[in-house]
Amino acid sequence: MSSEVYDCIVIGAGIQGSCTAYQLAKNKLKTLLLEQFVLPHSRGSSHGQTRVIRKTYEEDFYIQMMHESYELWAQLEKESGVELYRRTGLLVMAPENGEGFSRLKATMQRNKIPTVFLEKQEFSQHIPNVNLRDGYGALIDTGAGVLYADRALRAVQRLFQSNGGVIKDGEKVIDIKPGAVVTVTTGSGVYRGRSLVITAGPWANTLLTHTGLQLPLKVVKINVCYWKEKIPGTYSVNQRFPCFIEMEPKEGKYDIYGLPSNEYPGLMKVCYHMGSETEPDERDKQTDTGDIDILVRYVTRCLPGLVPVPAVVESCMYTVTPDHNFVLDSHPTYGNIIIGAGFSGHGFKFGPIIGKLLSQLAMGQVPSYNLSPFRIQRFQSHARSSL
Ligand SMILES: Cc1cc2nc3c(=O)[nH]c(=O)nc-3n(C[C@H](O)[C@H](O)[C@H](O)COP(=O)(O)OP(=O)(O)OC[C@H]3O[C@@H](n4cnc5c(N)ncnc54)[C@H](O)[C@@H]3O)c2cc1C
Numbered sequence: 037m038s039s040e041v042y043d044c045i046v047i048g049a050g051i052q053g054s055c056t057a058y059q060l061a062k063n064k065l066k067t068l069l070l071e072q073f074v075l076p077h078s079r080g081s082s083h084g085q086t087r088v089i090r091k092t093y094e095e096d097f098y099i100q101m102m103h104e105s106y107e108l109w110a111q112l113e114k115e116s117g118v119e120l121y122r123r124t125g126l127l128v129m130a131p132e133n134g135e136g137f138s139r140l141k142a143t144m145q146r147n148k149i150p151t152v153f154l155e156k157q158e159f160s161q162h163i164p165n166v167n168l169r170d171g172y173g174a175l176i177d178t179g180a181g182v183l184y185a186d187r188a189l190r191a192v193q194r195l196f197q198s199n200g201g202v203i204k205d206g207e208k209v210i211d212i213k214p215g216a217v218v219t220v221t222t223g224s225g226v227y228r229g230r231s232l233v234i235t236a237g238p239w240a241n242t243l244l245t246h247t248g249l250q251l252p253l254k255v256v257k258i259n260v261c262y263w264k265e266k267i268p269g270t271y272s273v274n275q276r277f278p279c280f281i282e283m284e285p286k287e288g289k290y291d292i293y294g295l296p297s298n299e300y301p302g303l304m305k306v307c308y309h310m311g312s313e314t315e316p317d318e319r320d321k322q323t324d325t326g327d328i329d330i331l332v333r334y335v336t337r338c339l340p341g342l343v344p345v346p347a348v349v350e351s352c353m354y355t356v357t358p359d360h361n362f363v364l365d366s367h368p369t370y371g372n373i374i375i376g377a378g379f380s381g382h383g384f385k386f387g388p389i390i391g392k393l394l395s396q397l398a399m400g401q402v403p404s405y406n407l408s409p410f411r412i413q414r415f416q417s418h419a420r421s422s423l
């Protein structure tokens with residue numbers, strides 16, 4: 037074991053761990069970022085070319101965090117010199133008189149988010165090649181867009197290193213010994229840190245076992261489906277086609293969403309916002325395609341310009357909490373162990389602000405947002421502490 041003691045060790049170099057490590061290094065803390073796989077990899081939750089960024093949320097607290105997150109993404113673009121965000125707008129379709137849509141509209145208005153409400157008659161003029169279901173309303177969050185995910189992850193990791201941070205990839209953490217100085221053992225080394233941040237995505241509970249804590253997290257495999265345009269360019273980012281979310285689609289219980297064709301020319305990404313449960317190390321053994329059946333019916337009904345058979349299917353994982361809100365908190369027993377987990381399929385856009393908040397917790401500072409929606413305590417009967 038080296039006698040070196042880091043100010044902070046971060047486990048997991050997905051978007052949340054990388055953004056946290058970057059914030060710590062920027063604050064001049066001696067920081068080590070450990071990653072089990074050789075980087076870059078496609079086995080967790082942060083890989084792939086694109087993610088949606090939006091302020092379209094029903095809860096004020098997410099909108100407030102997104103205001104700052106947009107600013108931090110813009111700063112990252114500036115510091116890295118890499119384009120990370122492309123504005124496309126986000127179309128939301130939902131049952132017009134449903135509770136979700138009413139709540140969403142009210143929150144958008146209350147927070148003065150630039151929004152265009154589309155009447156049924158003008159819908160097809162603004163959004164050609166999309167069939168709006170009868171009884172469904174539509175709005176556009178005009179500032180929403182696409183984040184270039186893989187590019188963003190690389191940029192943040194580079195900035196972390198250029199601020200003096202150390203990344204050790206291909207090093208799986210196999211043990212954690214809590215204490216005033218935490219000892220972390222990997223397959224090839226032993227490291228010590230005054231604080232520890234666990235941002236292990238789908239593996240959060242595997243690591244938390246070493247600290248006597250389990251969270252109510254469900255890991256699901258998402259089939260990331262790309263669909264071929266019958267006429268290339270119909271749904272292209274270059275034609276200013278927006279991202280979209282359909283809430284409460286008739287075809288399934290969860291949202292269906294899409295991003296304009298961009299990363300694979302002629303192919304549009306359309307996915308189901310849920311999947312089937314999996315062990316993170318056994319992801320490829322989960323072969324359920326019930327979500328794809330739902331998507332085939334949806335594409336056939338709603339997106340007539342796409343061939344209703346997926347042309348490419350990739351894999352990704354969500355780590356889902358019971359209320360779909362994140363976990364951003366200190367460990368209930370060990371105050372110098374910080375946990376960022378359960379991003380429930382919507383955490384990427386928050387990466388920079390989550391990095392800031394987790395770094396504040398690791399530095400013992402008061403976090404700049406009220407973190408009560410994200411506390412471990414909210415699970416009460418769910419969270420099992422074996423200590
Ligand atoms: C298909 C899909 C679509 C999505 N769409 C959106 C979207 O449009 N907008 C949005 O905002 N969000 C979206 N998300 C969610 C977002 O991508 C995730 O919330 C985010 O990437 C989670 O990041 P993370 O760092 O927590 O996890 P991960 O990226 O999984 O990172 C955790 C890391 O920890 C490492 N690790 C685990 N165990 C160990 C160990 N023992 N030792 C060392 N390292 C370890 C893992 O290898 C991994 O690299 C989507 C997710 C998916 C899957």
Ligand SMILES: O=C(O)[C@@H]1CCCCN1
Nearest residue numbers: 088281293309381382383
């Ligand atoms: O976080 C998001 O914005 C998207 C919305 C749709 C589901 C996947 N995640």
